[in-house]
Amino acid sequence: xxxxxxxxxxxxxxxxxxxxxxxxxxxxxxxxxxxxxxxxxxxxxxxxxxxxxxxxxxxxxxxxxxxxxxxxxxxxxxxxxxxxxxxxxxxxxxxxxxxxxxxxxxxxxxxx
Amino acid sequence: xxxxxxxxxxxxxxxxxxxxxxxxxxxxxxxxxxxxxxxxxxxxxxxxxxxxxxxxxxxxxxxxxxxxxxxxxxxxxxxxxxxxxxxxxxxxxxxxxxxxxxxxxxxxxxxxxxxxx
Numbered sequence: 434x435x436x437x438x439x440x441x442x443x444x445x446x447x448x449x450x451x452x453x454x455x456x457x458x459x460x461x462x463x464x465x466x467x468x469x470x471x472x473x474x475x476x477x478x479x480x481x482x483x484x485x486x487x488x489x490x491x492x493x494x495x496x497x498x499x500x501x502x503x504x505x506x507x508x509x510x511x512x513x514x515x516x517x518x519x520x521x522x523x524x525x526x527x528x529x530x531x532x533x534x535x536x537x538x539x540x541x542x543x544x545x
Numbered sequence: 546x547x548x549x550x551x552x553x554x555x556x557x558x559x560x561x562x563x564x565x566x567x568x569x570x571x572x573x574x575x576x577x578x579x580x581x582x583x584x585x586x587x588x589x590x591x592x593x594x595x596x597x598x599x600x601x602x603x604x605x606x607x608x609x610x611x612x613x614x615x616x617x618x619x620x621x622x623x624x625x626x627x628x629x630x631x632x633x634x635x636x637x638x639x640x641x642x643x644x645x646x647x648x649x650x651x652x653x654x655x656x657x658x659x660x661x662x
Contacts, residue, residue, distance in 0.1 A: 465648055471589075476640070476653030477589065479650045482648065532591055533640075535589040535590075537588055
């Protein structure tokens with residue numbers, strides 16, 4: 434399976450935008466890029482996913498590089514409630530790829 | 546959005562006893578439910594995948610006789626930790642999915658913290 438690489442931690446200030454990077458240089462053409470986040474002492478929650486085009490939803494935006502070897506999760510205005518571990522996960526179409534394989538993720542700290 | 550609940554949210558038990566954790570999808574019928582375990586400061590590890598009415602599929606290294614999974618309906622899956630020992634102390638999290646494609650979202654429960662004394 435293609436792997437992802439994320440920084441261990443990032444820091445942001447409240448109400449400022451946050452750009453969380455993810456490298457996936459071995460991504461295949463059928464791999465979807467998913468982002469989940471886990472708030473302290475809670476189960477993960479879905480954030481966003483995409484294949485080739487940039488995606489927006491009420492939580493965040495996902496910017497995907499043209500060569501798809503990297504992507505960036507964008508939180509437009511960070512709040513204290515966005516402090517969490519953010520996981521970038523690749524899921525390939527077909528087979529047993531309904532599973533989510535969690536890496537170490539990026540721990541986002543939001544300063545007031 | 547889809548809601549998944551877990552019960553209990555935390556449990557403390559004595560070594561050698563069994564503990565049952567329930568996972569319910571409250572407002573949708575889940576084709577598949579998943580059970581994860583998370584040790585402190587570590588990431589989630591998938592333990593098993595369960596489909597309603599069939600036997601669970603366990604990940605390599607997970608003892609199926611120790612971690613019994615029952616998926617009796619499209620809204621309920623249970624994980625029983627049998628003869629629990631202190632090394633089984635962990636954060637157990639379930640998730641539910643509407644389907645099995647690479648775009649189907651997994652909805653996670655809030656987790657159950659198990660402490661075995």
